[in-house]
Amino acid sequence: MSLFTNRYILLITTIILLSVLATLPTVNSQSTVNWQAGVNYGLGQVVKYSNGNCYKVVNVGSNGSDGTDPTVSTWYWSQVTCPSSGTGCSDIAVNWQAGINYGLGQVVKYSNGLYYKVVNVGTNGSDGTDPTVSTWYWSQVTDCSGGGNPGTGWIVSETTFNQIFPNRNSFYTYAGLVAALSAYPAFTNTGTSTTKLQEAAAFLANVYHETGGLVYIREINQANWNSYCQPAGTCGGLQYYGRGPLQLSWNYNYNSCGNALGINLLANPDLVATDSSVSWKTAIWYWNTQKGATAYTPHDAMVTLHAFGETIRAINGGLECNGAAGSPQMQQRVQYYTTICGILGVPTGGSLTC
CATH class of the missing domain: 2.10.10.20 (Carbohydrate-binding module superfamily 5/12)
Structure with missing residues (x-):
């Protein structure tokens, strides 16, 4: 030949x-x-x-x-095929059909050419609702990247972040969160893509619970503001009440966190309520280093055990865990986590409660 x-x-x-x-x-x-x-x-x-x-x-x-x-x-x-880039909704959407019950996180293309995502579900998913009418079930979307946002360096995009926290206080900026990531590089950056997204969902779910959806910066109950000092009477008039995404509390936590981050939070506790990046760093510090009432940090609980329930135990297990049916607060955290996993398009994994 x-x-x-x-x-x-x-x-x-x-x-x-x-x-x-x-x-x-x-x-x-x-x-x-x-x-x-x-x-x-x-x-x-x-x-x-x-x-x-x-x-x-x-x-x-x-x-x-x-x-x-x-x-x-x-x-x-x-x-x-699986290319390395692209954010087109057309790549993941299905054509909307009347009467179909779509699941949480599903993206559809409507007859008007626009894309809509299921953000809340009823008894049977979207309950056969129309995306252009039922805005509680549906949200119009233009960015279908779901989790990742390589341009910012975090696995949750700013669009998705805003979708999760539609009523957030302007203090809690996405830029401040991204700037805080360097403090603990393993955070939402360990394991498979599913594990990373599940950890992000777990973190944001607990943040949602602690701050009412990123609305509150300081602890609501002002009557307790002078209570977080141990030994009592040794804090020189400074207050160490809950502040920030995970409501950092107690003088010893402000001291340990500040030492880890290289910031004198013991002398300047209100930095947690006035500097967005510092505020996010304190939450990420707690998530990656503190075990509370369990043997695992929240980070390890998600990466090693894939157990959202252990993150609750690490954050507030003494008050919310170990009940026969679980406290209402615990159940609410689980609901937030389930919803955010749906938005990010990942399964919840097991061991949701504590």
């Missing part, structure tokens, strides 16, 4: 291969979650399998993907 013939065959083969690849829909890698056995994924959800390939749910049974394997159950799943 001549050299010309060999080159011609190679060219034709390459063209055919490229044509086949072009037929696979392109999906933003930031919108994917790592596939886990036994999880029931919703219509349109994209997962990354252990073989490195991505698959999208194209048909559902009685419980979403019915816990099926993307490499086996081709009726439920279709392979899609």
Whole structure:
């Protein structure tokens, strides 16, 4: 066979291969979650399998993907390509259909050409509601990157952050949070992409609970402001009441946190309520170093155990854990976590309560 013939065959083969690849829909890698056995994924959800390939749910049974394997159950799943960038909603959305009950976090394309995401659910997901009418269930979106935002260096984008905290106090800036990340580089940056997003969801859920959705900067109960001094009467008139995203309290915590961050918080406790970056750093410090009533820091609880309940125990376990059915406060934290996981497009994992 001549050299010309060999080159011609190679060219034709390459063209055919490229044509086949072009037929696979392109999906933003930031919108994917790592596939886990036994999880029931919703219509349109994209997962990354252990073989490195991505698959999208194209048909559902009685419980979403019915816990099926993307490499086996081709009726439920279709392979899609996994590029390294892109934020297009068209990559992950399904066309909206009247009467369908969509799951939390699902993005749909409406007949008007706009995209909508399920942000709250009722008895049966979106309860067959219309995205242009039922604004409690649905929120219009233009950024479908879900979790990651490589441009800022954090796994949760600013758009998603604002979606989670629509009524936040302007003090709690996204820029301040991003600036604080360098204090503990392992925070939301350890393990698989699913683990990272679950840790971010757990952190934000606890923050939501402690601050009323990032509304409150200082502890609401001012009657307690002089109570957080040990030994009593040794704080020289300074007050160490709860401040910031995780409501840092007590003089000894201000001292330990300040020493770790290189900031004299013992002498200047109100920095936690006046400097956004410092405020976020105190929350990240507690998350990564303090164990409270458990054997794990919140960071380790999510990375090692994948157990949201242990983060509650580390933060306020003495008051909220160990009850027969769990305290209402604990249940509320779990609800926040479940909702935020839905927004980020990841499963909650196990051991949600304490």
